[in-house]
Amino acid sequence: MRVEGAIRFIILSEIVFPIVLLIFGIYHGVMQVLYRAGFIKAESFLGIDYYQGLTLHGVINVIVFTTIFIVGFSNALVMYALKKPLREKVQWIAWAMMIGGTLMAAWAMFTGRATVLYTFYPPLIAHWTFYLGAVLLVLGSLVPFFFDWIPNAIAWKRENPDQKIPLAVFGTFVNFILWTIMIVPVAVEILFQLLPLSLGLVDEINPLLARTLFWFFGHPVVYFWLLPAYVALYTILPKIVSEKGKLYSDPAARLAFVLFLIFSLPVGLHHQFTDPGITNTWKLIHALFTFGVALPSMITAFTVAASLEYSVKVEHPELKDSKFYWWAFLPYFKMEGLKWLFPFFFSGLILFFIGGITGIINASYNVNLVVHNTAYVPGHFHTTVGGLVLMVFFGMALYMIAKLKGTDVKFKGLAMISPYLWLAGQMIFSNAMMIGGLLEGWPRRTNSGLTYLNPDSPFYRPDWEGYALFSVIGGVIMGIAFLIYLVPFFATLLAPSTKESTIEFPFAEAYHDEPAPLLNNLRTWTVAAIVLAVLSYIPPLYDAAVRGVFFKSPAYIEKFPVPLKQLQQSKKEEPSGQEVVRR
Amino acid sequence: MDRAEKIGLTLALIMLLGFFVLVVYAAKGLKIDIPTCITDVEPFQQGKLIKHADKRYELHILAKMWLFDFNEGATQIKLPVGSVVDVYVTSKDVVHGVHINDTNFNVMAIPGTVGYLRVKFEKPGVYHVVCHEFCGVGHHAMEGKIVVE
Ligand code: HEM
Ligand SMILES: [Cu+2]
Ligand SMILES: [Cu+2]
DSSP, X not given: OBOOHHHHHHHHHHHHHHHHHHHHHHHXXXXXXXXXXXXSOSSEETTEEHHHHHHHHHIIIIIIXXXXXXXXXXXXHHHHHHTOOOOHHHHHHHHHHHHHHHHHHHHHHHXXXXXXXXXXXXXXXXXXXXXXXXXXXXXXXXXXXXXXIHHHHHHHHHHSTTSOOOHHHHHHHHHHHHHHHHHHHHHHIIIIXXXXXXXTSOSEEXXXXXXXXXXXXXXXXXXXXXXXXXXXXXXXXXXXXXXXXXXEEHHHHHHHHHHHHHHSSTTGGGGOTTOSSSOHXXXXXXXXXXXXXXHHHHXXXXXXXXXXXXXXXXXOGGGTTOSSGGGGGSOTTOOSTTGGGHHHHHHHHHHHHHHHHHHHHHHSGGGHHHHTTBTHHHHHHHTIIIIIIHHHHHHHHHHHHHHHHTSOOSOHHHHHHHHHHHHHHHHHHHHHHHHHHHHHOOBSSOOGGGTTTOXXXXXXXXXXXXXXXXXHHHHHHHHHHHHHHHHHHHHXXXXXXXXXXXXXXXXXXXXXXXXXXXXXXXXXXXXXXXXXXXXXXXXXHHIIIIISOXXXXXXXXXXXXXXXXXHHHHXXXXXXXXXXXXX | OOHHHHHHHHHHHHHHHHHHHHHHIIIIISXXXXXXXXXXXXXXXXXXXXXXXXXXXEEEEEEETTEEESBTTBSEEEEOTTEEEEEEEEESSSOXXXXXXXXXXXXXXOTTOOEEEEEEEOXXXXXXXXXXXXXXXXGGGOEEEEEEO
16 A cells, blocks of 8 residues: 555654664663663763663653554554555644653653653652653554544445454554553543642642552553554464465454453552552452453464464475474574564564563562562563564564665664574573562662672672673673664665555465454443453552552652752752752 | 364463462462551551560561661661561652562552561571662662561
8 A cells, every 4th residue: 555745754753763762762771781780880871860761761662662653553554454544634643742742751851850760650750741741642642543543444344344344453443442541540640640749739649549540551551562563463473474374363363352451451450469558359359350361362372373383384285294393494584575574573472471471470469579679570571562562563663664665674684683682682681680589689670780789888789790790691682682673774764765655564364264243342342341440440549549548748859858849948948059959 | 263272272261260279379378468458557757666575576667768767767677586577667758669588578668558568587697678669869778687686
């Protein structure tokens, strides 16, 4: 499908802008391993403090990069699958909101006015531009869904009354329905708690309520990142393996998406197992639902493996009866056709296998006491969002850029090396983080090189040294893998166009297919998801708002152990004094 | 759904249910449980170590920017081996995390609330208490020690 003018520019920039931002994001990742191990023993480097850098790392990598890229990728998927053009006005509004919001929040973070990490737990408070920027970004990302894709899908349905909606659109819609629902609690947190406090309209906040609203959003958001990758696994991966490749089962894919819609929301308390103030029976119920949401990932693992097997075997009929030997014939390092994309998917899948298992460990209620907020946690999620999600996004970004630019992918060999190198680095890095956290309690979110990994400090913990060293080795390899990826990325982006710009995806047909009217009734499943989410959150929200919290707290900034209001007053009293308060 | 899919789905369900049953057994049978909603102990303003009986203590940990107050300002305390301690935590200012290394005590300190777990210190040694939630510029130096001898 041809694309030109504004739509081409918008989709292209929704891919390029987040990846360029990632240069800052990943730079801080590499810095963090160096700081944490004590290779850099300092509060800050090149004018950016450790925790400011960590805020940038978290916000850029998992809030900005993911959101904007997912909008761009989903724009392209929906447009191509429904064969309907996008609306320029709608797309410009979304684009401006997302980019504008990002710039606002970036200003706050880069100038040190929002060193609150990407979870922005109060009573630490940031400048209001940080919160408003975040709100603009997420609201902007909803605009295409409501004003472009839904009307297009309705029109498509009218023209094709007895076909089911294409799987890529189905998965994308489940994802954005989920996204819409989960934004409500975090929007309430920001608009009714954080912004008023940040603007000085109120003096106090209930931090436990804010955390609970945040995690009502904060768990399902990981599925918002993951589902686009799943869409690609189901609809595109079989065709990468073989031109004749097929998806094993279309209803199984739809079942997985519907299960995600239902079980992604009533699980947020698994991030608050160690929080006071919330009755643990409700935490146990959320733990049960968390095991429920592992099910669609297991279904996906099954369907993906079956699709790989089918797709290898159509290309190699001699393998018909092999049980395991066919694994040796996957296109691990082949350039022809679309096979160059396979290393991205394969590395991602290996990492996600680890991520899935370690996620179940995390989610296991009392087992969480051993790992909560240790380095284990970032070890785990670098194999999920920094694994499958990132690898699939990198592969699809390169593929789409070449199509949109009307050229071929340049330096394919380097493009194929980078995911394997990332996989290798990630194996070393995430294992070091996970084991150091699990066995020795090495904390996350800590500039440990200044104290715990500093032999001159009274807090020195020599037992953490080995893990820190391996996290550096792995982290540096990941940094190199990213640099290698940037070569084909920019070479393709800057290459002259030789063909017309298009959007197209190699969607695979299904091997097993049947009409599944019940599964396709998204309206019913959406209502069910909302009802379950609300029911599972009424009691914990009541605990957090009323029973478990004795009084509210004043705002603080990260630099001083006294409330912000008090700082501002003492500043007013002695205007000649040091410029200690920033706002 | 074909046979292989049915078998796969059943195995997945059995495995997940098995995990869940084990978790519930550990929590309710072996009493390795996680913090719950405390409504009868008010957030305190100071750390305190109270001895109730031989090897029975109550410890109020006040986390604040950037130290743990275990007992009227002390960042280090001593306990006899085998002590069973009811540990309560709260925060004076922002959110902190309290992890007593080598134990299952891992509780967030949130201002306005009280967290609780019981710990038994069975082995002698130094138990490091580490703050693991970002709480400001001094966060990486927020450490305390419980010496068990
Ligand atoms: C060279 C690559 C990378 C390295 C070396 C790296 C390293 C790290 C380290 C050491 C931490 C923990 C810091 C701490 O807790 O004190 C961290 C946190 C984090 N990383 Fe990465 N990272 C990399 C890439 C990524 C990517 C690609 C993503 C996501 C797409 C990502 C997402 C995150 C998130 C969400 C956190 C948590 C931040 C927080 O706790 O507030 N990282 N990273
Ligand atoms: Cu979660
Ligand atoms: Cu702290």
